[in-house]
Amino acid sequence: MSAxxxxxxxxxxxxxxxxxxxxxxxxxxxxxxxxxxLVLGVLLGWLARSQDIxxxxxxxDKIGSIxxxxxxxxxxxxxxxxxxxxxxxxxxxxxxARLASRTLLWFLITSLIAVVIGIVIGLVTNPxxxxxxxxxxxxxxxxxxxxxxxxxxxxxxxxxTPFTELNVLQIVFMAAVAGIAALKLGDRAAPILAxxxxxxxxxxxxxxxxxxxxxxxxxxxxxYAIADYGWDLIGDYATFTADVxxxxxxxxxxxxxxxxxxxxxxxxxQFFKGAWPAIQLAFxxxxxxxxxxxxxxxxxxxxxxxxxxxxxxxxxxxxKMDGCAAIYPSLAAIFIxxxxxxxxxxxxxLLIVFVSVVGSAATAxxxxxxxxxxxxxxxxGLPLEGVGLLLAIDPILDMMRTATNVAGQVVAPLIVAARExxxxxxxxxxxxxxxxxxxxxxREPKKKVAVQAAx
Numbered sequence: 001m002s003a004x005x006x007x008x009x010x011x012x013x014x015x016x017x018x019x020x021x022x023x024x025x026x027x028x029x030x031x032x033x034x035x036x037x038l039v040l041g042v043l044l045g046w047l048a049r050s051q052d053i054x055x056x057x058x059x060x061d062k063i064g065s066i067x068x069x070x071x072x073x074x075x076x077x078x079x080x081x082x083x084x085x086x087x088x089x090x091x092x093x094x095x096x097a098r099l100a101s102r103t104l105l106w107f108l109i110t111s112l113i114a115v116v117i118g119i120v121i122g123l124v125t126n127p128x129x130x131x132x133x134x135x136x137x138x139x140x141x142x143x144x145x146x147x148x149x150x151x152x153x154x155x156x157x158x159x160x161t162p163f164t165e166l167n168v169l170q171i172v173f174m175a176a177v178a179g180i181a182a183l184k185l186g187d188r189a190a191p192i193l194a195x196x197x198x199x200x201x202x203x204x205x206x207x208x209x210x211x212x213x214x215x216x217x218x219x220x221x222x223x224y225a226i227a228d229y230g231w232d233l234i235g236d237y238a239t240f241t242a243d244v245x246x247x248x249x250x251x252x253x254x255x256x257x258x259x260x261x262x263x264x265x266x267x268x269x270q271f272f273k274g275a276w277p278a279i280q281l282a283f284x285x286x287x288x289x290x291x292x293x294x295x296x297x298x299x300x301x302x303x304x305x306x307x308x309x310x311x312x313x314x315x316x317x318x319x320k321m322d323g324c325a326a327i328y329p330s331l332a333a334i335f336i337x338x339x340x341x342x343x344x345x346x347x348x349x350l351l352i353v354f355v356s357v358v359g360s361a362a363t364a365x366x367x368x369x370x371x372x373x374x375x376x377x378x379x380x381g382l383p384l385e386g387v388g389l390l391l392a393i394d395p396i397l398d399m400m401r402t403a404t405n406v407a408g409q410v411v412a413p414l415i416v417a418a419r420e421x422x423x424x425x426x427x428x429x430x431x432x433x434x435x436x437x438x439x440x441x442x443r444e445p446k447k448k449v450a451v452q453a454a455x
Contacts, residue, residue, distance in 0.1 A: 030215075034280055037218030044219065045226025057227045063220025070210045071290035074203055076163045079289055080175045081200040082314035087179030088193055092307040099416060103312050106412040107320050108357055110259070114251050114322040114404075115356035118330030119349055121247050127240040127331060128338025168289070172318050204293040211281060211294065218284045225395050237393045240335050244397045247327040248404040252279075256411045264418035266428055274302040274431040275410045282406035286398045291406050292317040299410050302431055303424035304417045312416070316409035321372070323401030323408075326356040329376040336377065336386030348380050355379050 041060070048056040090096035154173050156162045162170035182189040257268030272279075278294040285291055296313040300306050330352050337344050355376045377384055390397075417423035 030277065030280070033215035034218055034284055037215040037284075038222055041219040041222030042226055045223035048223065048227040057224070060220045060223035060227055064217060064224050065220070067210075067213060067217025067220060068286075070213070071207075071285055071287050072166065074207045074210070075168065075287075075289050076166055076171055077199070078203045078207065078292065079168055079171050079314070079318060080163075081196050081203065082292065083172055083175035083318070084179040084182070085193070085196050085200050086311040086314040087176060088182050088189075088196075089307055089310045091183060093305075093311075096311075099308055099420065100311070102416045102420065103315065103412060106415050107316065107408075110251075110255070110408055110412060111320075111322055111326045111357045112353065113255055114247075114326035114408075115330050115353050117250055117255070118247050118327040118356075119334070119352060121243050122331045122334035125239055125243055126334075126338060127243050128335040130239075168318060207290070207293055210290075211285075214281060214284050221284070221286075221395065237390075240331065240390075241393060241397060243331050244328060245400050247331065248323050248400045251322055251327065252404050252407050256407055259415060260411065264415045264423070266414070266418060266423075266425070270428055270431055271302065271411070271414070274298050274428075275407060278406050278410065279403050283399045283403040286395070286402045288317045288321070288402060288405050288409065291402075295406055295409055299413055301427070302410070302414060303426075303428035304413050305422055305424075308417060308422065309413060312413035313409060316412060320409045320412060321401075321405045323404030324398075325372045327404070328397065328401050329356060329373050332373050332386075332390060333376050333380060333382060336382055336389065337380075339389060340383050340386060342382060344380070351379055352376060 044056060044060060047053065048060060090100070093099060154169055156167070156170040156174065159174065161167070162174065182193060257271070260266050260268045260271055275298050278291055278298045281294050282288065282291045288295075292313060295317065296309055299309045299313055304312075333348075333352055334344065336342075373387055373390070374384055377386060414423065418425075
């Protein structure tokens with residue numbers, strides 16, 4: 001063995017890790033760790049419920065709760081600095097207004113497609129029929145979303161409360177104002193921008209450590225869900241659960257690949273190779289914001305320029321919610337209307353479409369979609385007690401919803417970049433399926449370049 005250390009190399013994440021002279025241990029891919037966590041969680045959850053093991057039940061609950069708390073710990077500062085930096089990064093992009101408007105347009109288009117799919121599935125399957133549930137089984141939520149609250153709640157009363165109460169929408173507002181102000185100040189804001197970029201890198205590095213704990217968090221989250229709810233509860237919601245998963249699957253594996261193949265004219269298979277680390281982490285963590293560093297990394301790896309990605313992905317992580325804000329509320333509204341014996345008309349379905357397309361920012365990238373659901377129900381005039389019917393099953397639904405959200409947050413920038421001729425197609429076509437470990441490696445600093453959008 002040479003006395004000199006071997007030069008550092010890149011792209012070697014799949015090689016076995018050395019554990020000593022002549023010994024090597026295979027590196028377990030992150031996806032395999034997640035699958036193992038899912039299986040172990042199901043087994044432990046079933047054991048805790050069937051054998052009534054209280055300490056195991058409590059342990060699973062604590063493991064899952066701590067993992068989610070660690071993700072939420074980084075949410076407030078991560079959102080603020082990510083949005084601020086992403087807006088200021090637009091100064092590096094020529095024709096930035098065009099790119100921003102096209103990004104928003106494709107967010108709206110894909111949301112429209114998703115909500116229509118949700119409504120069609122709900123009308124065909126009647127998810128609320130035959131469940132045995134009644135209005136008495138519901139419970140009114142402690143807080144409810146409304147258009148007045150949504151509009152007035154964007155502007156905070158002070159700069160501290162949004163961070164302590166984790167009001168992501170208000171944090172986004174403050175970050176946007178700060179970012180626009182920094183753009184107007186120009187060079188005088190350079191020290192603040194440099195500090196913000198450094199803080200953002202620090203937060204992302206800390207979040208990587210949490211992400212590496214995802215397999216353990218999976219054991220707790222899935223195990224607690226099985227131990228607490230049991231298969232009987234899942235059976236009561238079988239049609240609704242299947243509808244949500246099928247609707248999300250149609251969007252994730254049908255609509256997105258079709259748009260990539262026909263509009264962006266790129267290979268859908270390459271998309272899934274590159275984006276899979278973010279999709280699988282979203283499924284486990286149930287947090288678009290918590291997954292945001294991975295989402296941004298895989299989007300860059302798929303050939304979208306960093307200058308544009310740093311704007312589009314944080315923007316999407318707080319507003320682009322095809323699973324939580326389109327498919328789910330449309331199906332949930334139909335489900336609750338059937339339970340409460342309320343007939344929905346054409347105008348009601350049009351309202352569902354409107355709320356889903358326009359009000360998706362209300363979900364704000366956090367785990368769960370209760371705010372969006374209450375906003376939809378209040379707009380339709382449906383009983384808010386219906387929310388209580390779905391809270392028990394929500395964690396199981398949220399995994400697939402969030403995976404769909406994050407996939408859409410990668411697809412939209414890809415489509416825009418392809419149509420504006422700024423997508424690196426060679427990079428896209430050469431992307432390989434790598435474990436999450438490679439995504440956590442620090443990136444080489446790059447020179448600042450301007451991205452010219454097509455006219």
